[in-house]
Every structure is written in C-alpha cells, then in structure tokens.
Amino acid sequence: MNELYFHLYPNAFASMETTFMKESGGKLRNDSMPSNGYGSMTLKGMKTENGLSLMNRLEYVQPDDGNIKDKTLMKVRLPRPVKGGESITLSMQYEVQLPKIFARMGTAGNFVMAGQWFPKISVYEPANTRGRSTEGWNLHQYHGNSEFYADFGIYSVRIHVPKNYTVAATGFPVQPAQNKNGEKVYQFYADDVHDFAWSASPDFIVAEEPFSSAEVPGVRIKLYLDPAHKDLKERYFYAAKAALKYFSRWYGTYPYSTLSIVVPPEAGNGAGGMEYPTLVTAFGAKDESPGYDLERTVIHEIGHQYFYGMLASNEFEEAWLDEGFTSYAEDKLMEQEYGVIPSLPVQSTLISTPAPLTQDAWKYTLPNQYALNVYYRGKMVLKTIEQSVGKSTMNKIMARYTGKYRFGHPTTSDFQKIVEQATGKSWKSYFDQYVYGEQMADFAVDQITVQKKKSGSNPLFESAITISKNGGNYDKIPILFTFKDGHKLKKIWDGSGKSAVFKLQYTSPLAWAMVDPSYNIVLDNKHMNNYLKADMDKDVLFRWNESITKLIETLLGSLSW
Amino acid sequence: MRTYIANGWKSVKDQFYVIIILFLYQLLWGYFLYRLVESAVVPLLMRYPDPPPNQLSQALYYIEAQMGLSENSTVHAYLWILLGIGVFRMLLTPFIQAGILYGLQQEYKGLRGLFFFQGMRRYGKSIFIFHIVEWILLAAPAYWLLPRLYHVLISGLQSQLLFLNGVPYVVAWLLYGYIVHQLLLYMQFGKISGSGMVSSLWIGICNSLPIIGISICLE
Ligand SMILES: [Zn+2]
Numbered sequence: 001m002n003e004l005y006f007h008l009y010p011n012a013f014a015s016m017e018t019t020f021m022k023e024s025g026g027k028l029r030n031d032s033m034p035s036n037g038y039g040s041m042t043l044k045g046m047k048t049e050n051g052l053s054l055m056n057r058l059e060y061v062q063p064d065d066g067n068i069k070d071k072t073l074m075k076v077r078l079p080r081p082v083k084g085g086e087s088i089t090l091s092m093q094y095e096v097q098l099p100k101i102f103a104r105m106g107t108a109g110n111f112v113m114a115g116q117w118f119p120k121i122s123v124y125e126p127a128n129t130r131g132r133s134t135e136g137w138n139l140h141q142y143h144g145n146s147e148f149y150a151d152f153g154i155y156s157v158r159i160h161v162p163k164n165y166t167v168a169a170t171g172f173p174v175q176p177a178q179n180k181n182g183e184k185v186y187q188f189y190a191d192d193v194h195d196f197a198w199s200a201s202p203d204f205i206v207a208e209e210p211f212s213s214a215e216v217p218g219v220r221i222k223l224y225l226d227p228a229h230k231d232l233k234e235r236y237f238y239a240a241k242a243a244l245k246y247f248s249r250w251y252g253t254y255p256y257s258t259l260s261i262v263v264p265p266e267a268g269n270g271a272g273g274m275e276y277p278t279l280v281t282a283f284g285a286k287d288e289s290p291g292y293d294l295e296r297t298v299i300h301e302i303g304h305q306y307f308y309g310m311l312a313s314n315e316f317e318e319a320w321l322d323e324g325f326t327s328y329a330e331d332k333l334m335e336q337e338y339g340v341i342p343s344l345p346v347q348s349t350l351i352s353t354p355a356p357l358t359q360d361a362w363k364y365t366l367p368n369q370y371a372l373n374v375y376y377r378g379k380m381v382l383k384t385i386e387q388s389v390g391k392s393t394m395n396k397i398m399a400r401y402t403g404k405y406r407f408g409h410p411t412t413s414d415f416q417k418i419v420e421q422a423t424g425k426s427w428k429s430y431f432d433q434y435v436y437g438e439q440m441a442d443f444a445v446d447q448i449t450v451q452k453k454k455s456g457s458n459p460l461f462e463s464a465i466t467i468s469k470n471g472g473n474y475d476k477i478p479i480l481f482t483f484k485d486g487h488k489l490k491k492i493w494d495g496s497g498k499s500a501v502f503k504l505q506y507t508s509p510l511a512w513a514m515v516d517p518s519y520n521i522v523l524d525n526k527h528m529n530n531y532l533k534a535d536m537d538k539d540v541l542f543r544w545n546e547s548i549t550k551l552i553e554t555l556l557g558s559l560s561w
Numbered sequence: 562m563r564t565y566i567a568n569g570w571k572s573v574k575d576q577f578y579v580i581i582i583l584f585l586y587q588l589l590w591g592y593f594l595y596r597l598v599e600s601a602v603v604p605l606l607m608r609y610p611d612p613p614p615n616q617l618s619q620a621l622y623y624i625e626a627q628m629g630l631s632e633n634s635t636v637h638a639y640l641w642i643l644l645g646i647g648v649f650r651m652l653l654t655p656f657i658q659a660g661i662l663y664g665l666q667q668e669y670k671g672l673r674g675l676f677f678f679q680g681m682r683r684y685g686k687s688i689f690i691f692h693i694v695e696w697i698l699l700a701a702p703a704y705w706l707l708p709r710l711y712h713v714l715i716s717g718l719q720s721q722l723l724f725l726n727g728v729p730y731v732v733a734w735l736l737y738g739y740i741v742h743q744l745l746l747y748m749q750f751g752k753i754s755g756s757g758m759v760s761s762l763w764i765g766i767c768n769s770l771p772i773i774g775i776s777i778c779l780e
Contacts, residue, residue, distance in 0.1 A: 343617070345617055345621055346617070346620070346621065346624065349621060349624050349625055349628070350628075352628060352632050480614065482614075512614075514610075514614050517614050517615055518615060519615060519617060519621075526625065527618075527621040527622070527625060528608050528621070528622055528625045528626070529608065531608055531610045531614065531618065532607055532608055533607045533608075533609075535607075536603075536606060536607060540606075541599075541602075541603055541606065544602055544606060545595060545598050545599045545602055545603070546595070548598045548602055549591070549594050549595045549598045552594055552598065552643065553590070553591060553594060556590075556646065556647055556650060558738075559647070559650075559651055559654075559696075559699075560647070560650035560651045560653070560654040561583070561586070561587075561650065561653065561654045561657045561658070
C-alpha cells in the first residue's frame with residue numbers, strides 16, 4: 001500500500017464552496033447554519049515513528065465531484081509502501097475550529113458536540129467486502145446528504161476541558177476526571193467501535209443508572225441532560241432500557257459497558273438525533289413536555305448501535321441499511337412499548353420521488369428525497385417482507401442478519417441472501433424492483449361499467465371492474481366490491497399481468513370498488529385511485545361543475561371580458 | 562338622473578348587434594369552461610370516498626389532492642390552461658372595451674354605424690395601456706397582502722374558522738380594485754371622447770356616489 005486516506009470532515013464547513021455546503025445550502029433537516037458558523041480542520045504536522053514529516057506528501061482529493069474547494073478527503077503518499085501484514089504508525093497535530101451547530105457537530109453557546117473531530121482514516125476494503133471484486137479504498141467526500149463509513153478500531157482519548165465542564169464520550173472513563181492546572185482531564189477508552197465522539201457542557205445535569213436483563217449483562221446508562229429537561233430523566237431512562245433490552249433480544253447482546261445519552265440545548269438541536277458508537281444524542285431540549293418524539297429519537301439512535309454501530313454499513317453508498325433498518329426497529333419497539341403505531345399509508349403517500357435504495361446518498365437531490373427514501377421507503381421494504389413471510393420468519397431473518405454481520409460491513413445483497421436462505425426462495429424480483437430499483441406499488445380501480453342483464457321483479461346486473469397495476473409487483477391484492485344494496489364482496493387478485501377485469505353478476509348494480517381497502521400494501525403510495533364509484537347522481541355532478549365554473553368565471557370576469 | 566338612464570337604454574337598443582356579439586362571446590367561454598371543469602372534476606368526485614370505506618380514506622384523499630397541486634402533471638396542465646384563458650381574455654378585454662366605449666361615444670354624438678370594430682382599431686392600443694396601468698395598480702397590494710393571506714391560509718388549514726381572518730384583507734382589496742377600475746374607466750371615457758382624462762376623472766369622482774348606487778342596483 002502506497003498511500004493512506006483521511007477524512008477531514010470539519011472542512012465541510014470551511015466555506016460556502018465546499019461540497020457539503022453547496023449541496024445542503026447550509027441547511028440540514030430543519031436547522032440552518034448560524035451566521036459565520038464556519039469551521040475547519042488544519043493539519044499542523046504529520047510524522048512517521050522515526051520522525052519523518054509527511055507534510056509535503058499531502059493532497060486533497062475529490063473523487064465524487066472534482067470540487068477543488070472541498071478539502072474533506074486527504075491523501076497521504078507514504079515514504080515507502082506498507083506490505084501485507086506490516087503496520088505503520090503516524091502521529092498528527094491538528095487544530096479544529098468547530099462550526100456553529102446546525103449539522104451534527106459543532107458548538108452552540110457553551111455546548112460542544114465533537115463528532116468527526118479528528119482526521120479519520122478511510123476504509124480499506126479487502127476483496128469480497130460488500131461485494132467488491134478487488135481490494136481498495138472506499139473514498140468519499142463529506143456530502144450534504146450523507147453520513148459516514150469507518151472501520152473498527154481502538155480509541156484511547158484524553159480530553160482537557162475547563163474545570164466547570166462535564167464531558168460525555170464514546171467508551172468508558174479509565175479513571176475519574178482529574179483536576180490539573182485549573183483544567184479537568186478526562187481519559188476515555190473504547191474498542192470495537194468505528195468512531196469516537198464526545199460532548200461537553202458546563203450545564204449538563206448528569207444521571208446514571210445501571211441496567212441488566214436476561215439479554216444484557218450490564219450497562220451503565222449515562223444521561224447528560226440540558227437543564228430544560230431535568231425533570232424528564234425517567235422518560236429517557238425508560239426508553240433507553242426498553243431499547244437495550246429488546247434490541248439485545250432481537251438483534252444480539254449490546255456488547256459495550258456504557259451507553260451515553262446527550263440531550264443538547266435548544267440552540268444545539270442540529271446536533272440532536274445523532275448516533276455515535278455508545279453515545280447518542282436526543283433532540284434539542286426546548287419543550288418541557290415533549291410528545292413521543294422524545295422516546296422515538298432515543299429508541300431510534302439506540303437502534304443505530306446495531307444498524308450503523310455493530311453492522312457498520314457504508315452510509316455513503318447504502319444509507320438505507322442504517323436508516324431504513326433502524327426506522328423499522330424503531331417502529332416495532334414504539335408500538336410494543338408505547339402503543340404508537342405509525343400511519344404507514346400517510347408516510348408512503350409522502351414518497352413522491354422514489355429512488356433506488358442502493359444509490360449514493362448525495363444523489364438524492366430533490367427536496368426530502370433522501371429522508372423519504374432512505375428512512376420511509378427503506379423501512380416499508382422491510383415491512384413488506386415481514387408481511388409476506390410472517391413475523392416469526394422476519395424475526396429470524398433479522399436475528400441472522402445482525403448475528404452474521406456483527407462487527408462487519410454488510411451490504412444490501414448480504415441481506416438479500418439471508419432473506420433467501422430463510423425463506424428458501426429467490427427474492428431477486430422483489431429486490432430488483434423495490435430495493436435496487438425505484439418502484440412503488442400502485443394498484444388502481446380504472447373503470448367500472450354496469451349493464452342491466454335482466455329487468456323486472458328479479459333484475460340482474462353485470463358489473464365489470466378493471467383493476468390495473470401501475471407500479472411494482474405484489475402477490476395478493478385484495479379488492480372490495482360494494483353494491484348499491486349494501487352487499488359486499490371480497491376478492492383477491494394475484495397481480496399477474498398489467499391489469500385484470502372482474503365481472504360480477506348480482507341483483508343490484510355495483511356502487512363502488514376499492515383495491516386494498518385496509519391499506520395493507522404499504523409500498524402503495526397512491527391511494528386516491530384505490531377507490532372508484534360506479535356512477536354518481538347527475539344532479540350532484542351538475543351542481544359541482546356549475547358552481548366551480550361560476551367561481552372561475554367570476555374570477556376571470558372580474559379582470560376581463 | 563332618470564333621463565340619463567333612459568338615454569342609456571336607447572343606446573343599448575341601437576347597438577344591439579354588439580350585445581349579441583358579446584353574448585355569444587360569453588356563452589362560448591361559459592360552455593368551454595364548463596366542459597373543462599367537468600373533465601377535471603368528475604374523475605375527482607368519482608374517486609372521493611364517501612362514505613369512507615376506511616377511516617383514513619378521506620384524509621389520504623385530501624393529502625394526495627394537496628400534493629397533486631404541486632406535483633401532478635395533469636393538475637399542472639389544467640392550471641396552465643386556466644392561466645392561458647385568463648391571459649388571453651385579459652389581452653382581448655382592452656379592445657372589446659375600446660369598441661364599446663367608442664360606440665357609446667359616437668352614439669352620444671348622434672352618429673350611426675358599426676362603431677364597435679372601428680373603436681377596437683382606433684382606440685384598442687391606447688385602452689390597452691390603461692389596462693396595463695390598471696393591472697399593475699390591482700396587483701400592487703399583493704406585495705403586502707399575499708404574505709398575510711398565506712399565513713391565514715396555512716393557519717386556516719388547521720382550523721377553518723381562522724380563514725375569517727383573511728376576509729378584511731380580501732374585502733379591502735376588492736374595494737380598492739373596484740375604485741381603481743371605476744376611476745380608470747372615467748379616464749378611458751375622457752380619452753375616447755377627447756374631453757380630457759383629468760376632467761373626466763374629476764367628473765367621475767364627483768359622481769361616484771350615485772354611480773356606485775346605480776351599479777349596485779343593476780347588478
Ligand atoms: Zn437514524
């Protein structure tokens with residue numbers, strides 16, 4: 001190996017010209033960059049063990065977009081190659097100017113969220129990692145829509161802060177904080193993690209509770225609360241314990257000895273709802289009695305200890321493996337613990353620009369396209385598998401996937417294989433359409449015609465209903481027919497072909513037909529066309545048309561002849 | 562006052578062919594609009610789930626309808642057609658108005674003939690300029706009112722009673738529009754009769770109260 005690559009993520013905030021700022025417009029989720037909130041990382045020195053400086057061997061690279069103003073990825077040419085089995089040790093000095101918080105990291109007043117604060121080495125992938133045929137670096141800049149990808153390692157970190165500050169960090173403190181020369185010095189250690197984050201504030205209210213269950217040998221849950229949420233400790237602890245317990249039961253034991261939850265102040269909301277190994281952030285504390293979003297965020301971020309933390313997928317290239325899976329787990333636990341059931345039909349309706357789930361994160365460029373695909377569409381793809389194979393098989397699939405790829409870097413096809421093994425059949429068509437492709441399901445009642453076959457005292461009507469498939473495939477499509485006399489009839493369409501015609505003979509004409517009347521096809525994002533009336537009262541239709549025409553004519557007539 | 566109105570009716574009789582033209586003109590627009598509305602509204606009504614088969618049905622219908630306004634290409638096509646009609650009719654209006662005003666003017670002088678089309682040719686362009694001024698004056702309050710109305714609209718989506726907060730703004734705008742329209746109409750009279758726009762404007766302002774009364778009665 002002749003070169004190393006490092007991510008200098010803080011440089012994303014160095015100017016308005018960086019790739020991150022150009023793509024995001026200085027806005028992430030609902031938080032905008034405060035004025036003059038720039039940040040950066042300056043490398044002051046880089047040496048090998050024998051003291052050879054590598055400073056003249058550095059070069060910023062932009063493999064994704066060639067934007068030379070972007071300095072978030074750095075290449076270091078090594079003085080001599082590192083061969084297989086050999087190792088190299090570098091020492092670096094660098095200065096970080098943290099940005100003002102709007103996107104995950106930075107400062108807000110005296111609150112500090114130090115994520116991505118050190119030059120983080122890129123992932124060198126051996127052949128067969130995530131399906132690649134030859135070994136090599138996985139290199140990406142920091143983008144407006146993308147999180148991170150890193151390899152597992154060991155961290156030993158000493159943090160100096162002013163005396164009145166409290167520090168929360170990944171891993172565990174190897175000794176209590178020491179006061180030295182008017183500073184407080186923390187020493188943390190973490191292994192089997194792929195990132196190290198810390199947070200500090202003089203205002204944190206700290207609470208700690210031990211937790212163990214049949215599935216979890218022993219974890220210290222540490223809560224670092226903004227004072228605005230000092231009375232909500234119990235809610236945070238309850239959610240954290242439920243998450244540790246059930247995620248450990250479903251997806252394997254939580255293997256670390258600590259879990260820290262940081263609750264940022266309101267101004268630091270941009271740092272909220274973020275996952276780091278053994279450290280998560282809740283959303284910013286502003287409301288004194290927030291709704292279930294508090295629990296939802298805590299549970300979601302703890303879910304990431306699996307889908308991100310232990311199953312360290314590539315968030316640049318397959319963000320759904322983190323967000324879609326975590327959202328799926330989050331919904332499941334929210335329903336079990338709090339009885340909160342998401343309205344999946346409403347959520348799927350919002351997905352107006354579906355895109356492949358295995359697409360690079362920054363290529364979701366339309367408004368909300370990243371979140372709607374990666375979070376919502378991702379979890380709906382899983383939910384649909386669950387509906388198809390049943391809950392218990394789905395639980396087995398998730399347990400096998402999380403077990404097999406624990407401390408690994410799984411890819412989408414790894415998951416597909418697990419599904420195929422567990423169900424004994426090919427899922428290629430499903431994955432091709434909904435995961436690698438951009439399909440949504442869309443079944444519609446297209447047309448209804450009613451013919452009178454017999455009149456008199458025993459009338460007979462034939463109603464012909466055309467159902468069509470405008471999106472991806474689906475196995476069994478339920479259809480509900482309702483006749484004018486109130487009689488109801490249910491049928492199942494096997495979904496083969498582009499459309500089907502149902503001919504029903506009955507003593508009363510059809511009133512309306514509806515595909516998927518209970519909205520169980522979660523990937524169907526167009527519901528208006530699920531329902532169609534056979535006809536409507538002519539007078540009613542005329543009144544509608546007439547009043548709308550009059551309204552338009554009045555508007556036009558007020559401005560023109 | 563009475564004699565003026567009587568004279569008005571007499572000129573109406575003389576220019577009957579203009580009335581027929583305008584009647585046909587509006588009839589055609591009305592028919593076309595009705596067909597357009599029908600082709601858009603009937604499919605929507607046929608898909609409105611009433612009574613709702615599922616408790617979510619109507620909510621989903623409204624959400625999708627709202628999203629359709631910004632995303633659906635068919636909806637966009639209809640909006641473009643409506644906009645096109647609006648623009649076309651607004652461009653035609655000054656010429657129709659020029660024809661009518663000129664006809665009335667010639668009539669008043671005691672002349673007879675097909676003044677409508679003559680007026681269109683002779684005064685269409687200058688009346689067009691009046692209309693541009695009128696449109697600008699009518700649109701100007703939008704700069705202050707639209708942000709406020711937008712707020713009202715957004716809050717009204719949650720609680721329909723809040724729509725009432727928008728009423729004063731709309732009423733004020735309509736009133737303002739009416740006054741602007743009437744005053745400019747006087748100036749157009751002045752222009753066509755050659756008696757001067759300022760003096761006509763002054764007459765218009767002096768007579769405004771009785772005129773408003775007549776207009777309301779005739780409505
Ligand atoms: Zn997440």
